[in-house]
Amino acid sequence: DTGVSQDPRHKITKRGQNVTFRCDPISEHNRLYWYRQTLGQGPEFLTYFQNEAQLEKSRLLSDRFSAERPKGSFSTLEIQRTEQGDSAMYLCASSERSWDRVRAGELFFGEGSRLTVL
Amino acid sequence: AQKVTQAQTEISVVEKEDVTLDCVYETRDTTYYLFWYKQPPSGELVFLIRRNSFDEQNEISGRYSWNFQKSTSSFNFTITASQVVDSAVYFCALSDPSTNAGKSTFGDGTTLTVKP
Numbered sequence: 195d196t197g198v199s200q201d202p203r204h205k206i207t208k209r210g211q212n213v214t215f216r217c218d219p220i221s222e223h224n225r226l227y228w229y230r231q232t233l234g235q236g237p238e239f240l241t242y243f244q245n246e247a248q249l250e251k252s253r254l255l256s257d258r259f260s261a262e263r264p265k266g267s268f269s270t271l272e273i274q275r276t277e278q279g280d281s282a283m284y285l286c287a288s289s290e291r292s293w294d295r296v297r298a299g300e301l302f303f304g305e306g307s308r309l310t311v312l
Numbered sequence: 313a314q315k316v317t318q319a320q321t322e323i324s325v326v327e328k329e330d331v332t333l334d335c336v337y338e339t340r341d342t343t344y345y346l347f348w349y350k351q352p353p354s355g356e357l358v359f360l361i362r363r364n365s366f367d368e369q370n371e372i373s374g375r376y377s378w379n380f381q382k383s384t385s386s387f388n389f390t391i392t393a394s395q396v397v398d399s400a401v402y403f404c405a406l407s408d409p410s411t412n413a414g415k416s417t418f419g420d421g422t423t424l425t426v427k428p
Contacts, residue, residue: 225414227414227415234420234421235420235421236316236403236405236418236419236420236421237357237403237416237418238418239415239416239417242412242414242415249412250412250415283355285357287357287414289413289414299345299347299362299407299409299413299414299416300347300359300362301349301357301359301414301416302359303349303356303357303358304356305354305355305356306355306356
């Protein structure tokens with residue numbers, strides 16, 4: 195399977211603990227995105243990488259959140275001092291930097307990492 | 313700022329019926345992309361279709377078709393002869409290709425239930 199994979203699929207933690215999610219994008223994709231989705235809502239953009247460079251961060255991404263993509267391949271999203279409001283599905287997506295207008299913007303999503311903060 | 317509104321929260325149809333999902337968007341950009349994604353119960357969002365603001369004609373792809381009306385800022389999506397496997401949450405999304413085509417603003421989704 196060469197799709198986007200995320201780990202872990204589910205994480206239950208106590209408030210105040212740190213958690214880290216990993217995303218492995220489709221290998222030939224150089225763009226990687228993190229989105230957050232809460233129940234009954236659509237995904238919200240968090241941050242974006244092109245290769246190893248983090249080019250954009252949403253205001254939703256507080257100082258407790260940090261994302262990395264050290265070698266331009268997999269990415270990690272860490273949440274420090276978790277709060278109950280952090281409970282959500284964290285979605286990773288990748289896309290190719292295509293000069294072909296037909297494919298631009300098409301996102302390939304992973305199955306998500308569901309976080310529950312008690 | 314961009315905004316996407318999907319007024320239909322839930323739709324229920326019987327198999328083989330046609331169903332149209334509504335999407336209204338707001339943007340100040342003159343060039344933009346519109347998308348429809350499907351999220352089945354398993355959770356993984358799957359890309360269905362993309363539309364460029366500068367394309368004029370509407371299209372059909374298999375059982376899917378879409379109606380893009382720039383004058384009313386609407387991008388409606390139709391499934392013809394619905395099937396039980398079409399049951400999912402459908403999201404409409406909007407992005408600005410001049411800055412970041414993959415940074416999409418999503419609506420809150422429409423839950424489609426297709427009954428046998």
